[in-house]
Amino acid sequence: MKKNDLETQFAALKTKVETLTKESAENKLSMIVFSGDMDKVLAALIIASGAVAMGMDVVMFFTFWGTPILRDKAKKVGGKDLMGTMFGAMLPKGACNLKLSKMNMGGMGTAMMKSLMKKKNVASVEEMLAVAGELGVQIYVCEMSMDLMGFKREEMIAYPNMEFCGVAKFLEEAKSSKIQLFI
Amino acid sequence: MKKNDLETQFAALKTKVETLTKESAENKLSMIVFSGDMDKVLAALIIASGAVAMGMDVVMFFTFWGTPILRDKAKKVGGKDLMGTMFGAMLPKGACNLKLSKMNMGGMGTAMMKSLMKKKNVASVEEMLAVAGELGVQIYVCEMSMDLMGFKREEMIAYPNMEFCGVAKFLEEAKSSKIQLFI
Amino acid sequence: MKKNDLETQFAALKTKVETLTKESAENKLSMIVFSGDMDKVLAALIIASGAVAMGMDVVMFFTFWGTPILRDKAKKVGGKDLMGTMFGAMLPKGACNLKLSKMNMGGMGTAMMKSLMKKKNVASVEEMLAVAGELGVQIYVCEMSMDLMGFKREEMIAYPNMEFCGVAKFLEEAKSSKIQLFI
Numbered sequence A, B, C: 001m002k003k004n005d006l007e008t009q010f011a012a013l014k015t016k017v018e019t020l021t022k023e024s025a026e027n028k029l030s031m032i033v034f035s036g037d038m039d040k041v042l043a044a045l046i047i048a049s050g051a052v053a054m055g056m057d058v059v060m061f062f063t064f065w066g067t068p069i070l071r072d073k074a075k076k077v078g079g080k081d082l083m084g085t086m087f088g089a090m091l092p093k094g095a096c097n098l099k100l101s102k103m104n105m106g107g108m109g110t111a112m113m114k115s116l117m118k119k120k121n122v123a124s125v126e127e128m129l130a131v132a133g134e135l136g137v138q139i140y141v142c143e144m145s146m147d148l149m150g151f152k153r154e155e156m157i158a159y160p161n162m163e164f165c166g167v168a169k170f171l172e173e174a175k176s177s178k179i180q181l182f183i
Helices: A003-023 A037-052 A065-072 A083-088 A105-119 A125-135 A144-150 A167-175 B003-023 B039-055 B064-068 B082-090 B106-119 B126-136 B142-147 B167-175 C003-022 C036-052 C065-070 C082-090 C105-119 C125-135 C142-151 C167-175
Strands: A026-033 A055-063 A138-140 A162-165 A177-183 B024-034 B057-062 B137-140 B162-165 B179-183 C026-033 C057-062 C137-140 C164-165 C178-180
Touching: A003 C003, A003 C026, A003 C137, A026 A167, A037 A055, A037 A105, A037 A125, A037 C065, A055 A125, A055 A167, A055 C026, A065 A138, A065 A144, A065 B039, A065 C003, A065 C164, A083 A144, A083 B082, A083 B106, A083 C003, A105 C082, A138 A144, A138 A167, A138 B003, A144 B106, A144 B179, A162 A167, A167 B039, A167 B179, A167 C003, A177 B179, A177 C167, B024 B039, B024 B064, B024 B167, B024 C065, B024 C125, B039 B057, B039 B106, B039 B126, B039 B179, B057 B167, B064 B137, B064 B142, B064 C036, B082 B137, B082 B142, B082 C036, B082 C105, B106 B162, B137 B167, B137 C125, B142 B162, B142 C105, B162 B167, B167 B179, B167 C167, B179 C082, B179 C178, C026 C036, C026 C065, C026 C167, C036 C057, C036 C105, C036 C125, C036 C178, C057 C065, C057 C125, C057 C167, C065 C137, C082 C142, C137 C167, C164 C167, C164 C178, C167 C178
Parallel strands: A026 A055, A026 A177, A055 A138, A138 A162, B024 B057, B024 B179, B057 B137, B137 B162, C026 C057, C026 C178, C057 C137, C137 C164
Antiparallel strands: none
16 A cells, blocks of 8 residues: 555544544433422432432433422412413422322322431432532423423522523433433 | 554554444434323424434334324224223324323313413424424334234324334334433 | 654554544443333333343343332341331332233223233233343342332342442443433
8 A cells, every 4th residue: 555545544534533533422411301200300310410420411401290390489470371370389389399100199108208218318309409500410491391381480499500491402412422311 | 663564553443443433323313102191292202303303313112002192093993802992992092182191180181281282382292293204203113012902003193104013123223323212 | 744643643543443442332221110110111121131132231220119029029028117118018019019000990900901911922020020130131229229118138039130239330331331211
């Protein structure tokens, strides 16, 4: 092979490697939090903080039943229409009012689990959310869900890295992530 | 280093890069739609059309409770055994008969959500399915679920890119996808 | 380009390719089995055995409601506190006591599905678990869930590749997997 040929081929290979590098997944975990159940949200947050502890970036996209979890129970907003008021009243207001996906038993199962978690030193959803904020976990809130359920930005918790966006934003993050989960 | 050595090493590296390229994930999203709940199926379809809009290929594998969604309510098939007839009657016939996973409240919550979606210009599951077909979203239907629930191919909707297959087909797609979700 | 320059550049590219190779996903599937529903666990196990048949490594991380599935109904352990005894009694003891996530109808739907599965030659969760063990599927059991629900290692089934660990272990596997699912 002539030296020039080798150089040309080398340049071509270099371009290929650069494409591969650009396309390769980042050390990142992306989750869709669709569920609003206490147990599932807790699992999502435990996974998130575990991933951060391993040096990964973490992105959580809260949509549908996951959205009301991010409401601040102390904040009140007016000017809602009938549907918005109804959804606002029926959905859990914030992270401390969630129920178990199973064995809720009129609240008894959930209360039991909560007392058990306290006894076993497992942090609550509310505490885990605060930890996630400190750890730099990025939260995206689905704009369509906000609109559908009549939630306003002013009633959401003060979280350090929170953005309101559409599904495209999440997909962009997920595409470049090593792990993706729908919870 | 001798020129020949360099050439040999170059060839070896080239092979490695080719393997990496072949093994690297495609710009594709693969989803298992296990759930038959209106909200979850809607989320799956919104994610699907969002991904297509970003230039991704999308594959949806409908299994278990996801299967009856693809039935055409206008089509009638005979020759079912008792179990098939019972499943056929109990499961939602098509995309417009789904219920919310939460707050269904005897149908009231679902009706409320549907009217809200109309008001907010959010497309229904039925409409989103039609859009998915136009966008080229590939649908696979789990053959085992079809068999288990006694569904026949003749009672499924006319969808442009629908295939009946097993889990292996899905795994092959998922393996080469950048994003995989179980919904 | 001088020969020395080419050699230097070649070495740099080689390092890059080595990094890419090290970082590229393995032919592996990682699943979180959070759910304890018969249908979902069955789906997880069918996916697992399908993946093994395709030559993939499979890792399942059983957490929360997925944990009691791995209990051996024949084993009895004492020395539990009140909460542990209550959880032990309320949660399904082993793989043959699971319920459908939908249409359980007081057990009737589940019984119907089980008889249908037998008729259609679909293996039960219990049988699929045994198959998974023979196929070399790795099972991790979430230590936090074990602790929370008061389960002891002595009451779990004898499974060839079972380990008790935390979420970090799962994330490490998931990070290097081509497919990840939360079920």
